[in-house]
Amino acid sequence: MTVSVVEVSPRDGLQNEAAIVDTPDKLALITTLAAAGLRRIEAVSFVHPGRVPQMADAEAVAAGLPRARVSWIGLVLNERGLDRALAAAVDEVNVVVVATDTFSHRNQGVDTAAGIAAWARIGARAREAGLRTTVTVAAAFGCPFEGAVSPERVRTVLADCVAAAAPDEVALADTIGVGVPAQVRALAATAATEARGIPLRWHFHNTRNTGYANALTAADLAGATPVALDSSAGGIGGCPFAPAATGNIATEDLLYLLHQSGYDTGVDVETLLPLASRLSTLLGHEVPGQLARAGLFPPA
Template structure:
């Protein structure tokens, strides 16, 4: 499990939480047992003001049991992540030129080249690396993204071998058939590289996709991104709301027989508190419906 609410969750919210509130959220997530947390992103504060206090948040992260992840888009972001003492960096390469240009100001090929430079420097600094192929399931501007295009982008990124390859349904259009197809791409183009998936539930397919990814993994390592309360989305993708909610996903996995190792009951008040802080009801449903059987603990 990779918890992304402090970053991908908050970056798309109109309300800017204080550094104190962010640290409290992060501490609650860690206390529930989440051990990989995307704490912030090192991007330009004018572009994403919700992440303007990245260094202040990083300085207050409890060290030890959790691997802290920072999103970076360029070498300047990497410099900041290294200085802040992060454990991992997540670098985004967008699968389509139109979205890549609007989101990061570079073409996909330029994004791949930037990733390759960042990967070398991050490894030299002792940071674990993830490359995320964004819009792998569909683009808000170009529409369908052919599997062949994703294959091409993955092959380019694998020239600088990451510690993890992530495939992202940035706008929440994917279905399980696409998960199976892209898992095949990863198996052929990145054999032996641990796989990570980032799903949104914009069209109510995120949980089906996540369960499909878990089932396809078998005994191989796989990571699933999720956001407490289901908050967030990409601020540069029109209508791209709806990360899958951590507590809802953990309930699904736990009831399906997976050992998730997280105290789901501890996350329910976290989701409710986020709703109060952000001024709207969170998309996740478990914080309202509760566990089943009543009073049970799913881990």
Template sequence: MKMIENVEIIEVSPRDGIQNDPVLLSTEAKLALIGRARAAGLRSFEVTSFVNPKRVPQMADADAVVAGLPRDDGRYIGLTLNRRGYDRAVAAGLRDANFVVVASDTFNQRNQGVPTQRSIADFAEIRGQAASGLALGCTIGAAFGCPFEGEVPLARLMEVVEAVMAHAPDELSLADTIGVATPRDVTERVGAVRAAFPDVPLRLHLHNTRNTGIANAWAGLEAGVRRFDASLGGVGGCPFAPRATGNIATEDLVYMLDRAGIPTGVDLDAAIETAAWLEAQLGRTLPGMVMKAGGFPAGAA
């Protein structure tokens, strides 16, 4: 693998990290989390999702969170599932939105209330009317497997990817929503997408549900991905996917990249401290490993 100059880590703890947690963090706590992560060197965030608060009460304060964000050059992304959510993200003042299309119809229906093709049509309509200067990416959920339909064949994934790419998203993300991927799957599916669409910025959203997340991130690196979602402490999960536990932990990913000589701009110790702070806010032990073990030992003096 040739020298990698840098990797962008998108911190998703304020959104995917807490969207399924029984503890409802206050707006102030969410903004404090973002502030602490920024102090650790993170600059890209998925800050909230504009969804029905009755279905996901953890995201009921989306507008207030956006209103409290720092006014700087950070990347702040709002997740949207439909036109209503997208319009809310724009009205709140975000300049970066991420739309979701699920690769399987059953999961798309559970997650968004419509079949996959309807979500693709919604994305096409929004993309056609998006304001100049507003970034609009698209995540393909369940890109490696579905909790309801099981295997998602590569041909089905590429059918959905091609339908989305017909509307030129600014970024394309492949999500292992339920944490079933292996490094071989990542190599195969990222390779297929890059072969078909070599110029699209590609992002991976990985879960560590079955303890393959970090290995999958490395496979993604080798396949050419330079953008990765991660969550401090490894917190996270989808409300509509059974047993879809935690994202890959930010501090675990930073440790691996640091030791491999790949710059992230993130202070590992500060990330560990922020993960511990989040653990205290949620009142339970988080699954991250490096937050417990610490970084590479300095050795005896």
């Protein structure tokens, strides 16, 4: 059984940190991630530098990416972001549509319907340019402003996104880390009907210590169907526009869980372990990931 792990620490990891990591240090992080065998890496976000200053060097990072074996992903929220992504020659774009109007306004300055319309334009242009596309339904498990998000709401948003522009992949995001496995099962069933035949990707946060249970549930539900799981080295990151949405699931911890559960990821977890200490130094605080402290078992 195989699971694809999508590394998001250079983007979703660093964007919520108070420390601004310089471009050479970002590229050193990215080089280690690629050396470990990660083959899809969300490296940059093409957003307004005034709103997310941690991503102000997106073009410089993109220019320094080691090309070839890795598919490089850029997050875009609007057509200006797509223009920058195309100029930077990323391989994929990830476009976010937020499931609730209030959070969508906080995150992107538009309501959900306008977000879907933007996705339609971006998706069509990206496909014409030969880029792989992902549409992510954010806050699919809960919203920090509107509370619980019903499966019916997610179903409607997901169906509208797919109808607007068929993506190469759909992602469901627990942006604030409130989800539990029962919700994963419900939303997997929703995706199976509303995005039939489209590969599924999941984005979990461990804010309430449910992220790893959710990730394993998603992998188990997929069976032989391709599935991708987002994670962030050291467990760093979160959304700067969602209060208390800290803590992606840590890549090294996720890999340990998947490998010990019989899944093949193609990633060498041992190569990633030194990153926790390096990130702690760069960010000025200990990172949440556990495996670098506890070590592999059985010991190497």
